[in-house]
Amino acid sequence: QQQVKQSPQSLIVQKGGISIINCAYENTAFDYFPWYQQFPGKGPALLIAIRPDVSEKKEGRFTISFNKSAKQFSLHIMDSQPGDSATYFCASGSEKLVFGKGTKLTVNP
Amino acid sequence: GAGVSQSPRYKVTKRGQDVALRCDPISGHVSLYWYRQALGQGPEFLTYFNYEAQQDKSGLPNDRFSAERPEGSISTLTIQRTEQRDSAMYRCASSVSSGGAGTGELFFGEGSRLTVL
Numbered sequence: 244q245q246q247v248k249q250s251p252q253s254l255i256v257q258k259g260g261i262s263i264i265n266c267a268y269e270n271t272a273f274d275y276f277p278w279y280q281q282f283p284g285k286g287p288a289l290l291i292a293i294r295p296d297v298s299e300k301k302e303g304r305f306t307i308s309f310n311k312s313a314k315q316f317s318l319h320i321m322d323s324q325p326g327d328s329a330t331y332f333c334a335s336g337s338e339k340l341v342f343g344k345g346t347k348l349t350v351n352p
Numbered sequence: 353g354a355g356v357s358q359s360p361r362y363k364v365t366k367r368g369q370d371v372a373l374r375c376d377p378i379s380g381h382v383s384l385y386w387y388r389q390a391l392g393q394g395p396e397f398l399t400y401f402n403y404e405a406q407q408d409k410s411g412l413p414n415d416r417f418s419a420e421r422p423e424g425s426i427s428t429l430t431i432q433r434t435e436q437r438d439s440a441m442y443r444c445a446s447s448v449s450s451g452g453a454g455t456g457e458l459f460f461g462e463g464s465r466l467t468v469l
Contacts, residue, residue, distance in 0.1 A: 249394075275454035286356070286443055286460030287395065332394045337454040339385070339408060342394030 249333050249343030257351050262320040264346045266333035269314065273335040276309060278318045279342075281330045290331070291318070323350045354378065356461035358444050364467045365434055373429045373464045377446030384427050385445040385458060386419055395443055395460075401427060402450045434468045441465050 248267045256262050268276075277292035293300045293307040293316065300307045306319040316335075320327055330347050334340040357376040365371050377384050383402050387395035397411040403424040412418070416434075421427040431438055441463040449456030 247394075273454075277457075284462070286445070286462050287458075288460065289457045292457075334394075338451075339397050339400060339411075340395075340454070340458070341397065342387075344394050345392070 247333060247335050247341045247343045249346060251346060252344070253347045253349070255349045255351065256323050258323065258325060260323050260350075262318075262323045262327070262348055262350070264318045264331055264333070264348070265315065266317065266335070266343055267313075267315045268335040268341075270335070271314070272337060274337050275340070276307070276316050276333070276335050277340070278305075278307065279332045279334060281332065281345075287332055320348075323348075325350045325352050356444055356446050356459050358442075358461040358464050360464055361462065362465050362467075364469065366469050367434060367436060369434055370430065370432045371434055371466060373431075373442050373466070375427045375429070375444030375446075375461060377425065377427070377444070378448075378459055381446035381448050381459070382450040383447040383456075384421055385447070386427070386429050387443045387445065387460075389441045389443055389463070391441075398429070398442075431466075434466075436468050439466055439468045 278290045279287035280290045281287040291305045304321045309316045328350050330345045332345050333343040359374045385400040386398040389395045399409040399419050401421040416432045419429045443463045445458040445460045447456040
């Protein structure tokens with residue numbers, strides 16, 4: 244399968260800080276770039292998604308920045324909260340999704 | 353319930369046995385996907401269906417793995433002659449869209465954890 248490279252593997256931030264997670268994809272035919280959030284013992288749940296016709300999408304404290312020429316996209320979590328502590332997966336694809344390996348985010352109170 | 357339901361939640365089997373994992377998608381969802389998720393890794397695509405038709409099975413590791421969705425609702429993932437390397441969390445997801453995962457949100461179940469001894 245085409246690779247989706249995600250970094251960092253783990254991230255620790257203080258409450259109120261900004262969390263940034265990065266992803267790089269290979270296939271230029273991909274046209275859908277979601278981020279999924281997974282809590283322990285649960286399945287992944289869609290957090291926010293973007294298509295390549297825009298460079299940024301914001302939903303509340305969550306923003307995706309997309310750089311088509313670099314084939315990279317990132318998730319920014321503003322004002323990070325302890326409740327945001329979870330594993331985050333980027334994904335990309337069209338008919339099917341290829342997921343990154345995940346970033347475990349810990350937000351300290 | 354309103355979510356994707358998977359059973360069994362936990363399955364321990366001996367090497368060489370066959371196992372069947374069941375997925376009951378959200379009512380009315382057209383597409384159904386099977387993913388495998390190893391510990392500490394992201395979900396890995398196995399196969400997907402639109403209604404009862406298997407659209408893509410390119411992610412199935414080998415011919416011991418098969419899936420069906422005969423009536424376009426419940427799906428079964430079958431692993432024959434299980435091996436220790438098959439141990440993983442198997443996740444099912446469904447979507448209201450028929451255009452593939454890129455056209456609609458995937459709703460994941462809580463998974464079936466398979467352990468092969």
